[in-house]
Amino acid sequence: LLKNADTAMYKAKSQGRNRYQFYTDDMTQKALQRVILETNLRKAISNDEFEVYYQPQVDAIDEKVVSMEALIRWNNPEKGLISPIHFIPLAEDTGMIIDIDNWVMQSVMKQVTLWHASKADIGRVSINISAILLNYKDFMKHVKESLKTTKCHPEWLEFEVTESHIMRDTQASIEILNEISDMGIRISIDDFGTGYSSLAYLKKLPIDKLKIDQSFVKDLTTDENDREIVRTIISMAKNLNMSVIAEGVETIEQKEFLVENGCNTIQGYFYYKPLNVDDINQNVLKV
Numbered sequence: 001l002l003k004n005a006d007t008a009m010y011k012a013k014s015q016g017r018n019r020y021q022f023y024t025d026d027m028t029q030k031a032l033q034r035v036i037l038e039t040n041l042r043k044a045i046s047n048d049e050f051e052v053y054y055q056p057q058v059d060a061i062d063e064k065v066v067s068m069e070a071l072i073r074w075n076n077p078e079k080g081l082i083s084p085i086h087f088i089p090l091a092e093d094t095g096m097i098i099d100i101d102n103w104v105m106q107s108v109m110k111q112v113t114l115w116h117a118s119k120a121d122i123g124r125v126s127i128n129i130s131a132i133l134l135n136y137k138d139f140m141k142h143v144k145e146s147l148k149t150t151k152c153h154p155e156w157l158e159f160e161v162t163e164s165h166i167m168r169d170t171q172a173s174i175e176i177l178n179e180i181s182d183m184g185i186r187i188s189i190d191d192f193g194t195g196y197s198s199l200a201y202l203k204k205l206p207i208d209k210l211k212i213d214q215s216f217v218k219d220l221t222t223d224e225n226d227r228e229i230v231r232t233i234i235s236m237a238k239n240l241n242m243s244v245i246a247e248g249v250e251t252i253e254q255k256e257f258l259v260e261n262g263c264n265t266i267q268g269y270f271y272y273k274p275l276n277v278d279d280i281n282q283n284v285l286k287v
Contacts, residue, residue: 007031038094041087044074045099051075052107053274054125056284057245057267060259065284067123069160069267070108071274072100092132101133102142109152111277116156120285124186126158134161135172140179154184160211162190174204181206188245192233203240210237212263214248221253234262 004023010031012021044050051073056065074082091097108127115122133139147154159180161173177187188209212233216226230246237244246258249268258266275284 004028034090037087037090040076041074041091041094041096044076045096045103049075049077050100050103050107051081051276052104052111053276054280055267055274056272056280057123057265058271060255060264060266065121065123066265067126067158068280069126070104070128072104073274088130092130095132097130097132098136101128101130102146104128105143106146106150109146109150109157112156113150113152115285116153122285124156124158126160126188128160128190131161134176140176143180143183143185158186158188158209160188160190163192177206181208207240207242209243209245212244212246214246214268217246217248217254217258217268220257221251227257230258230263231261234258238262 004027007027008021008023011027012019015021053071053073054068055071057067057069058064059066072084072088074084074087076082088097088100091100105127108125112122112125146152161177181187186208187206188211189207190211191213192210210233212230216229216233219226220230234244243265244263245265245267246254246263247267249255249258249266249270251270254268255266255270258264272284
């Protein structure tokens with residue numbers, strides 16, 4: 001009885017707290033799957049089972065790669081590549097995201113340094129930074145140490161933070177983001193338009209780029225509301241002297257709409273899917 005009540009309590013917490021939840025049999029199965037996933041994730045950190053993929057970002061006017069986003073993949077020995085959507089939420093719940101994000105940061109910095117040493121024209125490479133890592137007391141210390149040990153220049157990088165995460169603690173976010181910006185690392189807001197941000201705070205943050213969420217891009221050709229939201233984000237970015245990029249672009253119609261409305265930087269399967277380093281070198285950078 002206590003075990004099942006505890007399982008139901010966890011379910012209630014995961015759905016936002018301040019609520020009640022009846023126990024059902026499938027909760028036990030899901031709880032077991034979570035325990036297994038957590039155990040395997042800890043092993044993955046110890047066994048270095050992660051890999052960084054890179055998705056090029058393209059200037060749709062001259063069709064050239066202008067930057068890239070680093071994306072983590074879990075290369076499980078039994079299941080193969082596992083998308084981050086299946087393990088990042090658990091990593092955040094358990095605190096393992098700190099070790100994972102730090103590993104990604106270090107790996108990306110090493111690779112970016114190698115690319116610049118080979119004279120590859122890659123622009124800035126963006127790294128997703130979780131709110132948990134951003135608020136970690138040793139975050140800036142680790143960033144500085146990683147830059148030093150990898151010989152990576154801050155101006156080669158961009159940190160992506162989600163809109164909702166910034167809004168959780170706006171004053172603290174302003175302080176840490178200003179420190180990052182002062183180092184020369186650019187900052188972009190990921191999933192913009194989904195986090196109900198305050199425009200008053202948006203103008204105070206040292207933001208260089210807004211990223212239009214793919215949920216708005218998906219139905220651009222059929223949903224007038226999405227078209228208006230995208231137009232508004234593009235206009236807002238320009239008025240605030242920020243650049244703007246659209247993610248999740250898959251069709252020529254989506255691309256043409258974005259270009260016609262002033263968003264020239266495109267990320268999505270229309271140009272490239274996320275690629276490992278070898279594929280980037282051979283098929284994108286030609287090095």
